Amino acid sequence: MTADPRTVVPLDPALAPPGTRAFRDAGGISADRWHADQNGETLVPTHCCFCGVQCGMYLRVDRGGKVFGVEPRNHDINRMRLCPKGISAYQQVNHPDRLTAPLMRRSRDEPFREVSWDEALDFTASEIKRIQGRYGNDAFGLLGGATLFTEKTYLVGKFARVALKTRHVDYNGRLCMVSAASANKLAFGIDRAGNPFSDMLLTDCLLIAGSNVGECFPVMTQYVWGARDRGATLIIVDPRETAVARTADIHVALKPGTDSAFFNSVLNVVVEEGLTDKAYLAAHTTGWEEVRAKVAEYPPARAAEICGIPAEQIVQVARAFARAPKAMAWHARGVEHHSQGVENCLTVINLCAATGHIGKPGAGYGTLTGQGNGQGGREHGQKSDLLPGGRSINDPEHRRQICEIWGIEESELPTAGTSMVEMVWQMQRREIRGLIGICNNPFVSLPNYRVVKEGYDTMEFHAQFDFFLSETAANAHVVLPITTWAEDNGVMANAEARVVKHNKAQEPHPGVRTDAWVMCRLAERLGVGDKFDFADSRAIFEELRIASAGTVNDYYGITYERLEETGGIVWPCPTTDHPGTPRLFEDGRTYHPDGKIHLQAVEWHQPADPYDDEHPMSLTTGRTVAHFLSGNQTRRLGALVEQTPRPWAEVHPSHGFRNGEPVRVVTRRGSAVFPALVTEAIRPDTVFVPYHWPVPAAANVLTIDALDPRSKIPEYKVCACRVEHAERIDEVPAPPVPPGRVTYPETQASRTDPLPPTAPQGRGTSERN
Amino acid sequence: MMGRTMFIDPGRCIGCQACVSACRECDSHRGKSMMHLDYTDEGHSVASLPTVCLHCEDPVAPCAEVCPADAILITADGVVQQADTTRCIGCANCVNACPFGVPKIDLQAKLQMKCNLCYDRTAYGLAPMCATVCPTGALFYGTVEELQAERPGVQVVDTFAFGESQVQTGVAMVVPAEKVQWPVPGGLPVVEINGKDVR
Numbered sequence: 001m002t003a004d005p006r007t008v009v010p011l012d013p014a015l016a017p018p019g020t021r022a023f024r025d026a027g028g029i030s031a032d033r034w035h036a037d038q039n040g041e042t043l044v045p046t047h048c049c050f051c052g053v054q055c056g057m058y059l060r061v062d063r064g065g066k067v068f069g070v071e072p073r074n075h076d077i078n079r080m081r082l083c084p085k086g087i088s089a090y091q092q093v094n095h096p097d098r099l100t101a102p103l104m105r106r107s108r109d110e111p112f113r114e115v116s117w118d119e120a121l122d123f124t125a126s127e128i129k130r131i132q133g134r135y136g137n138d139a140f141g142l143l144g145g146a147t148l149f150t151e152k153t154y155l156v157g158k159f160a161r162v163a164l165k166t167r168h169v170d171y172n173g174r175l176c177m178v179s180a181a182s183a184n185k186l187a188f189g190i191d192r193a194g195n196p197f198s199d200m201l202l203t204d205c206l207l208i209a210g211s212n213v214g215e216c217f218p219v220m221t222q223y224v225w226g227a228r229d230r231g232a233t234l235i236i237v238d239p240r241e242t243a244v245a246r247t248a249d250i251h252v253a254l255k256p257g258t259d260s261a262f263f264n265s266v267l268n269v270v271v272e273e274g275l276t277d278k279a280y281l282a283a284h285t286t287g288w289e290e291v292r293a294k295v296a297e298y299p300p301a302r303a304a305e306i307c308g309i310p311a312e313q314i315v316q317v318a319r320a321f322a323r324a325p326k327a328m329a330w331h332a333r334g335v336e337h338h339s340q341g342v343e344n345c346l347t348v349i350n351l352c353a354a355t356g357h358i359g360k361p362g363a364g365y366g367t368l369t370g371q372g373n374g375q376g377g378r379e380h381g382q383k384s385d386l387l388p389g390g391r392s393i394n395d396p397e398h399r400r401q402i403c404e405i406w407g408i409e410e411s412e413l414p415t416a417g418t419s420m421v422e423m424v425w426q427m428q429r430r431e432i433r434g435l436i437g438i439c440n441n442p443f444v445s446l447p448n449y450r451v452v453k454e455g456y457d458t459m460e461f462h463a464q465f466d467f468f469l470s471e472t473a474a475n476a477h478v479v480l481p482i483t484t485w486a487e488d489n490g491v492m493a494n495a496e497a498r499v500v501k502h503n504k505a506q507e508p509h510p511g512v513r514t515d516a517w518v519m520c521r522l523a524e525r526l527g528v529g530d531k532f533d534f535a536d537s538r539a540i541f542e543e544l545r546i547a548s549a550g551t552v553n554d555y556y557g558i559t560y561e562r563l564e565e566t567g568g569i570v571w572p573c574p575t576t577d578h579p580g581t582p583r584l585f586e587d588g589r590t591y592h593p594d595g596k597i598h599l600q601a602v603e604w605h606q607p608a609d610p611y612d613d614e615h616p617m618s619l620t621t622g623r624t625v626a627h628f629l630s631g632n633q634t635r636r637l638g639a640l641v642e643q644t645p646r647p648w649a650e651v652h653p654s655h656g657f658r659n660g661e662p663v664r665v666v667t668r669r670g671s672a673v674f675p676a677l678v679t680e681a682i683r684p685d686t687v688f689v690p691y692h693w694p695v696p697a698a699a700n701v702l703t704i705d706a707l708d709p710r711s712k713i714p715e716y717k718v719c720a721c722r723v724e725h726a727e728r729i730d731e732v733p734a735p736p737v738p739p740g741r742v743t744y745p746e747t748q749a750s751r752t753d754p755l756p757p758t759a760p761q762g763r764g765t766s767e768r769n
Numbered sequence: 770m771m772g773r774t775m776f777i778d779p780g781r782c783i784g785c786q787a788c789v790s791a792c793r794e795c796d797s798h799r800g801k802s803m804m805h806l807d808y809t810d811e812g813h814s815v816a817s818l819p820t821v822c823l824h825c826e827d828p829v830a831p832c833a834e835v836c837p838a839d840a841i842l843i844t845a846d847g848v849v850q851q852a853d854t855t856r857c858i859g860c861a862n863c864v865n866a867c868p869f870g871v872p873k874i875d876l877q878a879k880l881q882m883k884c885n886l887c888y889d890r891t892a893y894g895l896a897p898m899c900a901t902v903c904p905t906g907a908l909f910y911g912t913v914e915e916l917q918a919e920r921p922g923v924q925v926v927d928t929f930a931f932g933e934s935q936v937q938t939g940v941a942m943v944v945p946a947e948k949v950q951w952p953v954p955g956g957l958p959v960v961e962i963n964g965k966d967v968r
Contacts, residue, residue, distance in 0.1 A: 072901045072902050082902040082904070083785055083787045083902075083904055084785060086902075087787060087902060088790055214905075215785065218904040219904040221781075221783055221904050222904055222905055222906060225781050225905055229919070243782070246814055246816060247780060639793055678812060679814075679815075681813075681815050
């Protein structure tokens with residue numbers, strides 16, 4: 001008898017191996033319900049559009065073809081689980097704030113008017129030609145997004161180099177995990193996490209540094225708790241006592257900006273106590289002697305002083321990690337968002353390598369990716385220095401290979417450009433005069449808001465692709481309405497480098513086009529339409545497969561059909577019968593020519609913004625569970641707005657503030673007022689402000705635009721500040737809406753209430769009230 | 770004791786409110802959440818606790834017992850349903866009677882609403898929406914054997930004490946193995962009545 005597909009079969013406690021159909025079918029609705037039921041409802045299997053976990057979900061589509069709900073899906077990654085953002089994501093698709101026609105104005109003093117696609121594209125193309133004709137090709141820039149499907153990020157890189165012929169292309173993944181990417185490339189010769197999420201369930205010691213898993217990657221918590229259930233030691237390194245830190249065996253509440261001193265010191269103890277894996281170090285690494293000499297300078301007593309933690313904790317962590325039969329280290333932006341972000345990551349790699357915890361089930365390292373396609377978004381040429389397949393744009397052989405595929409002369413291919421923040425500085429200096437932004441919102445997401453505003457305001461022409469009118473789009477000359485993730489096909493790579501396929505659930509709204517369509521039509525107007533003759537996402541993906549063949553980031557063996565049949569395929573996957581590579585370095589070889597891990601000695605240094613009497617405290621920023629990135633999407637969804645309607649400043653009770661009272665956070669770049677969330681769950685010398693909101697209550701009015709010298713990631717996670725009493729709390733403006741659209745009075749009220757709330761919102765808000 | 774039911778494990782809750790969002794998606798009260806997410810140690814830690822209707826068994830559902838309109842029905846499998854829309858008069862007796870503070874009143878509609886354990890899903894053998902999506906397993910739907918197979922050594926209780934009174938519920942609470950208390954103390958301790966300290 002065939003089992004009723006709606007029957008819940010509990011997961012085997014031993015867990016069916018991820019990737020098998022048995023795993024996906026072990027509970028809930030069967031893996032393939034892509035047909036209408038008796039009510040005319042269809043469940044379209046796809047993935048969440050938000051963070052780098054990429055949870056599988058079904059979108060519920062009514063008989064009229066409209067997305068109207070969500071149903072959990074037993075995908076390998078998330079096993080039915082979803083976070084509040086995932087549950088609410090579908091509400092974007094038919095949201096009344098959606099842009100449904102191109103908006104245009106010739107100067108920022110004019111209001112937007114709705115225009116035809118031809119008029120908007122003609123104007124955009126003519127402005128590109130005018131600016132490039134007058135100031136040179138590099139005066140026009142392109143900023144992509146790490147929330148785009150990989151096909152589109154490939155097209156962004158190609159469009160910049162072939163159609164705009166500019167070297168100035170970069171993407172907002174620059175704000176996400178490029179430090180980890182650079183460190184992984186330096187140490188291992190490959191830019192991705194070493195282990196799948198499921199390896200957490202096999203480990204004996206799980207170290208998570210600088211990652212508020214509970215709020216940023218809630219669905220990952222099941223793996224963390226799974227490890228805990230099986231007796232693994234849980235170590236959390238975070239200045240705040242987060243929900244996961246609360247239950248950890250060891251919570252290291254170190255001072256922001258001291259990560260590499262801490263990890264150097266942990267390795268110091270490992271060496272001193274003879275806990276290194278000497279055989280592994282000898283056989284598989286280079287640079288160990290330099291690392292050993294450097295960490296000798298970081299005895300626990302010195303590091304404890306730098307990090308503001310007890311020295312015994314460093315010893316505890318070292319013993320727990322090194323003595324565990326299998327140990328893993330995962331980190332996220334808390335370690336990476338620093339002016340020595342790359343070096344911080346390298347110290348974690350040094351620790352894993354020195355203890356031999358690499359390339360085994362339950363032993364290794366990984367990075368938790370903030371943006372949905374933060375991993376895939378940089379693999380195929382959207383980053384300023386990369387060509388498809390992760391090739392270097394300055395390598396003559398790599399250039400030749402790509403020019404052959406693209407059908408252009410090597411002399412036509414620009415060289416490496418600058419990073420996203422540096423491009424804004426160039427706008428300020430009028431070196432970049434025109435820009436196209438695709439699905440990014442620098443007005444909220446970039447540090448040091450004043451500089452960003454000045455940079456964008458000086459531009460002669462600015463076009464923005466988006467499906468909601470973001471704060472940045474509201475500043476543009478042309479806004480081009482594009483599709484949501486549910487209205488197109490495409491792939492993304494999650495934090496495991498697992499490529500998953502998103503399926504189209506609804507036809508695009510009339511008047512809305514895909515990003516790829518827009519770039520191809522612009523390319524036609526710029527005279528290179530023949531290089532952009534793509535019928536759909538599949539056609540782009542086929543070119544991408546070929547363009548990546550033979551590289552480390554090899555996608556050649558991945559096809560749409562294979563992705564639909566499996567729970568996703570982890571690259572490198574060189575042939576169509578290759579199973580993918582969920583775990584790296586199992587044979588002990590890295591992707592450097594010598595096959596070794598290149599260990600790097602790291603000297604800790606102070607964060608870029610010095611402390612003084614005026615600014616004695618550390619400001620650190622981060623995410624809330626209800627919102628995603630700049631909030632352009634989530635600040636419009638009622639349930640998520642209700643959950644966390646406004647930002648707050650989290651401070652320790654020792655400062656004498658009352659819960660909910662207005663406090664002003666002041667840095668050398670500006671100040672902003674927030675309600676205080678007084679809690680013992682934060683260090684007394686540290687203040688936390690979530691960053692999803694625009695001015696005036698924007699964390700990025702305060703943050704510093706100091707960059708890591710190698711990855712060019714901004715130092716979002718620490719700057720000097722002070723906190724003082726304030727009179728009233730700044731209003732939180734509602735997200736901008738296109739001309740003629742209605743807003744929701746009930747959500748507006750909660751967003752714009754100028755009075756201090758009775759209790760700080762966000763954590764501490766109860767549904768019961 | 771319990772068959773297939775909901776288990777609440779506060780030690781796993783991260784306060785993400787996925788349960789709250791999921792509850793809004795339930796077809797029986799679409800758009801409104803019947804889930805409570807409480808912060809039990811506010812200001813000191815981020816500890817949080819999700820509460821669904823506990824589906825009281827003994828005494829049988831105080832909310833249903835006090836309902837003057839007989840609007841709250843209890844199914845044979847012990848699920849205390851939300852108020853029948855054709856009978857509820859919105860008097861809020863059930864709100865006052867519930868020892869766990871679960872039912873809500875929609876004043877405009879004069880209608881009580883509460884968790885019905887996603888009857889539209891559980892009737893088909895599916896887990897309730899909140900337990901399905903809970904990213905951490907703080908809400909678990911299944912049998913106690915399934916729970917213990919997944920979490921070796923886990924202890925559960927389904928009896929809560931309010932002073933002298935005890936309430937046995939259909940939904941159970943996970944308690945730390947080394948701190949098993951039976952019954953679980955419920956509600957806030959009474960310390961003052963009419964200005965008089967009664968401790």
